[in-house]
Amino acid sequence: MAIIEKSIIKTEAYFSEDKKHRYLLKKEWDKNKKKAVVIMINPSTAQEIVTDHTTMFVINNLSKLDYGSVDIVNMFSKVGTKLKLGVEMKELVGDETDEFISKSVEKADLVVIAWGKGADNSKRITERQEQLKQLLEPFKEKLHQIGEIGFHPLCPQIRNQWTLVKFK
Template sequence: MVKKRTSIVKSRVIVSDDNKHRYLLERIWNDDKPKATVIMLNPSYADEIKGDNTSTKIINHLVDVEIELDEEVKIRVGGIKIVNIFSYIETESKELKKEDYTLLYDKITDIELKNAIKSSEIIIIAWGKEDKKIYRNRKNEIRNILKKYYSNKVYYFINDDNTPSSHPSIMKNNSKLAKYDFNINSI
């Protein structure tokens, strides 16, 4: 027996006029299911048509994973909103250190980050473990907002041994989501 299946994935981006900043990358495959916001460090080249290694890996993972909100409630998401603490597009995150810090994000970055967070049932911190001072201050700023207003819906990726996943692009296929511990600043 052969089955024919079709699907439509809605895709949307919000970028700056000069295409140097990407504020939002959104993929919706099921309007009726909850949405997740994934907060990463900075965007790469993914857009409304192209995927990059990290966004594709996250989407593929979240399509399959059942997220345990509590002991009684498990959900599958129907889409993601990828936002970044720095909206400056750079395929090599280590190159961000060479840029003027004030150019790495702007007020639209924060507006779209907040909009995505407010409109999602879960928030996943996936900005990696890099802890340079340039990143630490911005991560702490976002962490404080999440802790104050959204702490009950913040998660992060963990490996089989319950250690934090370094970065979504290199996470294992069997990575899980765990409630974010705001007392640990290594992620």
């Protein structure tokens, strides 16, 4: 006889009024388990229905690590598949970005810094990383990264199996 397993992933997406910024993407599949926050670079096309590879890998890996929900936030809230760094910071970081990050981190059991290393040569990204490190300082005990060098979830070496270490 077949066994039926059912699951529902509850999703909420928080955008600016003009939808140019996504502040938060919440995914919950088991409210009785721990909650994680994953901080990446910028939001792509994922929203309440449409998902992307990054979101899929985040959910898959956190589920394997026995988490039941995730808040996905980004250092830059501007929606787009390519981050254009030649504009003003206020265009890349929406008015409510840091507030959403702070509130999510405060409620989380784990915070995964997953902005990767690919943009380490950008002054704009380095500047924003420093701002976020200051914002996250009160929560440093919760901060982890994927692997020793801090991978992004799309990195082929870790897509299917995360090893979390304290954020450096």
